[in-house]
Amino acid sequence: MLGIIPQLMLLSILAFLIMKVAPGDPVASLVGGREFMTEADYQRVSRNLGLDRPVLVQYGIWFENILNGDWGRSIADGREIRGIVLEGLRVTLVLVGFSWLTITLLAIGAGYWAGTRAHSWPDYVISTLALVSFATPAFWLGLILILIFSVRLEWLPSAGQSTLGREGGLADQAAHLVLPVMTIVLTHVGPCIRLVRGSVRDVLSADFFRAARARGLARTTLILRYLLPNALTPFITWAGFSFPLLVGGIFIVEWVFGWPGIGRLFLQAAISRNYPLLMAVVLVTGVLVIIGNLVADLLVAWLNPKLRRGHGR
Amino acid sequence: MNTHPPLLSVSNLKSGYFTRHGTISAVDGVSFDLHRGHMVGIVGESGSGKSTLALSLLGLLERPGRVVEGEIRFAGKNLRALNEKEWRAVRGRRIGMIFQSPESSFNPLATLGQQMCEALMTHQGLSQASAREKAERALAMVGMPQPKEILKSHAFELSGGMCQRAALGLALSLNPALLLADEPTASLDVLAREEMIGLFKEMKKRLNLSMVIISHDLGLIGKLAERTLVMYAGKIVEAGPTWQVLGTPRHPYTRGLLACQPCLDLEPQPIPAMTGVPPSLGKQVTGCRFAPRCRWAGSRCMSDDAFQLRPVLANHHVACVKSEGRDDVF
Ligand SMILES: Nc1ncnc2c1ncn2[C@@H]1O[C@H](COP(=O)(O)OP(=O)(O)O)[C@@H](O)[C@H]1O
Ligand SMILES: [Mg+2]
Numbered sequence: 001m002l003g004i005i006p007q008l009m010l011l012s013i014l015a016f017l018i019m020k021v022a023p024g025d026p027v028a029s030l031v032g033g034r035e036f037m038t039e040a041d042y043q044r045v046s047r048n049l050g051l052d053r054p055v056l057v058q059y060g061i062w063f064e065n066i067l068n069g070d071w072g073r074s075i076a077d078g079r080e081i082r083g084i085v086l087e088g089l090r091v092t093l094v095l096v097g098f099s100w101l102t103i104t105l106l107a108i109g110a111g112y113w114a115g116t117r118a119h120s121w122p123d124y125v126i127s128t129l130a131l132v133s134f135a136t137p138a139f140w141l142g143l144i145l146i147l148i149f150s151v152r153l154e155w156l157p158s159a160g161q162s163t164l165g166r167e168g169g170l171a172d173q174a175a176h177l178v179l180p181v182m183t184i185v186l187t188h189v190g191p192c193i194r195l196v197r198g199s200v201r202d203v204l205s206a207d208f209f210r211a212a213r214a215r216g217l218a219r220t221t222l223i224l225r226y227l228l229p230n231a232l233t234p235f236i237t238w239a240g241f242s243f244p245l246l247v248g249g250i251f252i253v254e255w256v257f258g259w260p261g262i263g264r265l266f267l268q269a270a271i272s273r274n275y276p277l278l279m280a281v282v283l284v285t286g287v288l289v290i291i292g293n294l295v296a297d298l299l300v301a302w303l304n305p306k307l308r309r310g311h312g313r
Numbered sequence: 314m315n316t317h318p319p320l321l322s323v324s325n326l327k328s329g330y331f332t333r334h335g336t337i338s339a340v341d342g343v344s345f346d347l348h349r350g351h352m353v354g355i356v357g358e359s360g361s362g363k364s365t366l367a368l369s370l371l372g373l374l375e376r377p378g379r380v381v382e383g384e385i386r387f388a389g390k391n392l393r394a395l396n397e398k399e400w401r402a403v404r405g406r407r408i409g410m411i412f413q414s415p416e417s418s419f420n421p422l423a424t425l426g427q428q429m430c431e432a433l434m435t436h437q438g439l440s441q442a443s444a445r446e447k448a449e450r451a452l453a454m455v456g457m458p459q460p461k462e463i464l465k466s467h468a469f470e471l472s473g474g475m476c477q478r479a480a481l482g483l484a485l486s487l488n489p490a491l492l493l494a495d496e497p498t499a500s501l502d503v504l505a506r507e508e509m510i511g512l513f514k515e516m517k518k519r520l521n522l523s524m525v526i527i528s529h530d531l532g533l534i535g536k537l538a539e540r541t542l543v544m545y546a547g548k549i550v551e552a553g554p555t556w557q558v559l560g561t562p563r564h565p566y567t568r569g570l571l572a573c574q575p576c577l578d579l580e581p582q583p584i585p586a587m588t589g590v591p592p593s594l595g596k597q598v599t600g601c602r603f604a605p606r607c608r609w610a611g612s613r614c615m616s617d618d619a620f621q622l623r624p625v626l627a628n629h630h631v632a633c634v635k636s637e638g639r640d641d642v643f
C-alpha cells in the first residue's frame with residue numbers, strides 16, 4: 001500500500017529527466033533562438049525560470065507546481081497542459097472502461113462455459129479462438145476491422161470519438177466506440193478466457209468443491225459461493241498485473257482509430273518533441289498504471305481471507 | 314440377528330473410469346448390507362477402489378467415472394434411480410460424508426460459520442440466526458472448545474484435527490442417518506487420531522449413527538466397526554465380523570495386510586509381506602486377481618470362480634479357493 005509513494009516519486013523523476021535530457025534549449029526556444037537575445041537577457045530569463053538553480057531544486061519546484069495544478073503550457077499551441085491531458089485521460093478511460101468491462105464479462109462467460117465443458121468441441125473452439133486472439137497484433141486487427149466494417153460495409157465509423165457537428169449524440173459516440181473496443185477486446189481476451197477456464201477446472205476438481213457437493217448444496221450456491229469466487233481470484237490478480245499491457249495496447253489502438261486519448265497524445269507529443277506535454281502524459285499514464293495495480297491488489301486482498309487476516313493484525 | 318431391513322444395501326455394484334486409455338473397473342461387483350446403528354469398515358491397499366465405492370454411494374462420481382451396474386438401496390429407496398435434484402435432498406441431509414484432508418473440506422474463501430449455516434439453511438429451512446445457533450451446538454457436541462470463535466474462522470486458521478472435528482460437526486448437524494468417512498484419520502497426528510476415534514465411538518452411541526468407515530488404520534476399524542470388508546482390485550475378498558476378519562483372517566491378502574500394518578500408512582509402496590503391487594484394474598483377468606502375489610497360489614486359483622466370495626462360517630465370506638473347508642490350508 002505504502003509502496004506506491006516511492007513508485008510515484010520514481011515516476012516523477014523519470015518524467016522530469018525526460019524534459020532535462022531532451023535536446024533543445026528551453027530559454028532560447030522562447031524567442032526562437034539564442035541569436036535573438038543578449039547574454040544579460042539570457043541570464044535574466046534563466047533566473048526567472050529557475051534554470052540557474054541546482055537540478056535537484058528545479059525538480060522540487062517542478063514537482064510542487066505539478067501538485068499545485070500548474071502543469072505548464074504546451075510548446076505546440078500554448079494551451080494549458082493540464083486541460084489537454086485530463087481531457088485525454090477522460091477519453092482514454094471511456095475506452096479502457098468499456099474494453100475492460102467487455103473483457104471481464106467475456107472471460108468469465110466463455111471461461112466458465114469452456115471450463116465446465118472441458119474437452120468437448122465447444123471447449124476446443126473457444127480455446128482455439130483464444131489462442132488466435134492472443135497471437136493477433138492490435139495494429140493489424142484494427143486496420144482489418146476498419147477495412148471490413150468502415151470501408152467495405154460502411155456500417156461503423158473508423159476514426160475519432162464522435163462525428164464532427166454531432167458531438168452530443170449517444171448513439172453516435174457508441175458507434176465510434178465499437179471498433180476500437182472490439183480491437184482491444186479481441187487482442188486481449190484470449191489469455192483471460194484461458195485463465196478463467198483453467199481455474200474453473202481447478203475448482204471443479206478441488207477437494208473442497210467435492211465436499212461441498214457432498215453436502216447437497218443447491219447448484220446456484222455451488223456456483224456463486226464456491227466456484228466463481230475461487231475461480232476468479234487468479235483472473236483478478238492477473239488483470240491487475242497485465243494492466244500496463246492493456247494500456248500499451250490502448251496506445252496503439254488510439255493511434256489506429258484516431259481516438260483522442262492519452263495514448264494518441266503521447267505519440268503526438270513524442271513525434272513533435274513537445275516535451276512538457278510528453279512528460280505530463282508519462283506521469284499521468286504511470287499514475288494510471290499504479291492505481292490499476294493498487295486496485296487489483298486491494299481487490300485480491302479483500303477476496304482472499306488469508307491476506308485479509310494477515311493485514312488485519 | 315437383525316430382522317429389520319438394512320439401512321443400506323449394496324448389491325453387485327460396479328463403477329468404472331472410462332478413459333481414453335481404457336476402462337478401469339475400480340469397483341467390480343461389491344455387495345454388503347449395513348444396519349441402523351452399525352458400522353462397517355472397509356480396508357485395503359491404495360488403489361483398491363475404496364474411495365470410488367464411497368463416491369458411488371453418494372452419487373458423486375464424476376467423469377470419466379460412473380456407476381455402471383448394481384443397486385444401492387438406502388432406507389427403502391433405490392438411489393441409482395435418483396436424478397440430480399433428488400440426490401441433493403439425500404446428500405448431506407440423509408447421508409453425510411467426511412473426507413481425508415480436513416482443510417480441503419471447506420471453501421478457502423468462506424468462514425466455517427458461513428458454510429455450516431448455508432448447509433443448515435439449505436436442508437432445514439432455518440433462519441440465519443437459528444442456523445448459527447444450531448451450528449454452535451453441533452460444534453460443541455463434537456467437543457470444540459469455543460464454537461463461537463471457530464465459526465468465525467477459516468479452515469486454514471485451524472489445525473487438521475480441529476478441521477476434521479468441524480467437518481464432522483457440520484455433517485452431524487444435518488442429522489444424517491448414514492455417515493461415510495473416507496480415511497478420516499489418515500492425515501491427522503497420533504493425538505488427533507485418538508480423539509477422533511473416541512468421538513466416533515461417542516457419536517455412534519449417542520446418535521445411533523450408522524457409518525461406513527474407509528481406513529488403512531486397522532486399529533481404528535478394530536475399535537469401531539462391527540463388520541469389516543477387505544477390498545482388493547475392486548472386489549471384496551473377505552467380509553465378516555471385525556473380530557473374526559482381523560483376529561482369524563482367512564484370505565492371504567488380509568493376512569498380508571495384518572502382517573504389516575505400518576506399511577499401510579506409507580502407501581503406495583508394495584507390502585513386504587506380500588510381493589508385488591495391486592494389479593492395474595484396466596484389464597479383465599480370469600481367476601484370482603491376488604494369485605500373482607500369493608505365495609500359496611496353485612492351479613485351482615486360475616479357475617473362473619476362484620475370485621468369488623464363498624462362505625466359510627456363518628456371516629464370514631472369503632474369496633479364496635483354499636479357504637473352503639479346512640482351517641489350516643495355508
Ligand atoms: N478420476 C479417475 N480417473 C481414472 N482412474 C481413476 C480415477 N480415480 C481413481 N481412479 C482409479 O481407480 C482405482 C481405484 O481408486 P480409488 O477408488 O481412489 O482407490 P482407493 O481409495 O482404494 O485408494 C485406481 O486404480 C485409480 O487409479
Ligand atoms: Mg482413497
